[in-house]
Amino acid sequence: MDAPKSDVLSIEKVAVSDEEINGFIALATINRPNKLNALNSEVMEALKNFCKWAEADTSIRCVVITGAKPLQPAEGKRPKPNAFVAGADISEFVDMDSRAAKIKFTDNAVEAIWNLTKPSIAMIDGFALGGGCEVACSCDIRIASKRSKFGTPEINLGLIPGYGATQRLSKLIGYGKTLELIMTGEMVSAEEAEKIGLINQVCANEELYDITMNMANVIASKSVFIAKAAKRTIRASLNNSLDEGVAIEADEFAKLFDSDDKVEGVKSFMARTKPNWRDS
Numbered sequence: 001m002d003a004p005k006s007d008v009l010s011i012e013k014v015a016v017s018d019e020e021i022n023g024f025i026a027l028a029t030i031n032r033p034n035k036l037n038a039l040n041s042e043v044m045e046a047l048k049n050f051c052k053w054a055e056a057d058t059s060i061r062c063v064v065i066t067g068a069k070p071l072q073p074a075e076g077k078r079p080k081p082n083a084f085v086a087g088a089d090i091s092e093f094v095d096m097d098s099r100a101a102k103i104k105f106t107d108n109a110v111e112a113i114w115n116l117t118k119p120s121i122a123m124i125d126g127f128a129l130g131g132g133c134e135v136a137c138s139c140d141i142r143i144a145s146k147r148s149k150f151g152t153p154e155i156n157l158g159l160i161p162g163y164g165a166t167q168r169l170s171k172l173i174g175y176g177k178t179l180e181l182i183m184t185g186e187m188v189s190a191e192e193a194e195k196i197g198l199i200n201q202v203c204a205n206e207e208l209y210d211i212t213m214n215m216a217n218v219i220a221s222k223s224v225f226i227a228k229a230a231k232r233t234i235r236a237s238l239n240n241s242l243d244e245g246v247a248i249e250a251d252e253f254a255k256l257f258d259s260d261d262k263v264e265g266v267k268s269f270m271a272r273t274k275p276n277w278r279d280s
């Protein structure tokens with residue numbers, strides 16, 4: 001399947017480094033560096049199309065989402081800063097009323113990323129603000145360069161987050177810290193973001209690509225079918241009580257005993273061979 005084409009979202013299929021795995025990591029780069037990769041309607045549409053494609057293409061084993069690097073500045077102009085995504089495109093808010101906002105912020109691309117059943121990683125180099133922080137929170141794993149900064153500055157625009165931060169951010173960093181970030185609108189450093197659990201890992205700027213892609217490769221070398229079961233089951237902890245969640249886990253765990261990949265995994269362990277996982 002060909003990846004969808006868009007001027008504002010570059011999609012690269014990176015072959016999984018393990019030669020015995022016949023598959024790819026889908027690397028999507030939000031490409032509006034002059035606007036710090038802000039999420040305008042075109043980017044949101046492209047991200048939705050990307051998610052549809054990544055979900056349907058059985059050769060895709062893991063998804064990585066990132067932001068384009070700054071371009072060389074024109075003569076005499078100051079360089080733009082590095083950004084993952086500096087938020088929703090504020091210029092689209094100017095004449096927006098509540099009806100239009102409800103439509104735009106419902107069934108959006110952040111939900112599409114969240115609803116991917118395959119594993120996803122946010123590779124963050126620079127500002128991850130507002131909608132950018134929310135894109136990161138809708139991925140399964142977040143890895144950020146040291147120069148990255150995180151925040152939910154919507155309060156400075158007379159708004160609150162609208163792409164899920166009030167819910168998903170608080171699942172990551174807790175109720176108190178979420179209130180602090182949303183009510184102050186202040187940014188935190190990558191080190192602080194790691195400390196409070198907003199991101200999984202912070203690394204040197206120049207190591208971000210290798211560290212992220214190494215993790216994507218490790219994940220992509222496992223069974224996608226089982227990774228999906230893990231994601232689905234862990235997600236159940238967000239919407240259910242502990243007892244309900246444990247019951248869901250028991251069900252999901254038991255069902256895997258009838259799966260080809262469990263048979264393959266256990267057989268390979270016993271025979272000391274490498275498992276040959278199914279595609280998706």
Ligand code: COA
Nearest residue numbers: 034035036038081086087088089090091127129130153154
């Ligand atoms: N929406 C639209 N455009 C944005 C944007 C956004 N969220 N964030 C940055 N930009 C644009 C700027 O307007 C500027 O465009 P221009 O060069 O055509 O004037 C360009 O990106 C570079 O941003 P600039 O503000 O000049 O960079 P800076 O280094 O001075 O400041 C930030 C960087 C991130 C602190 C600042 O851009 C900012 O506060 N952005 C908005 C963050 C925000 O509120 N996000 C939540 C939105 S709901």
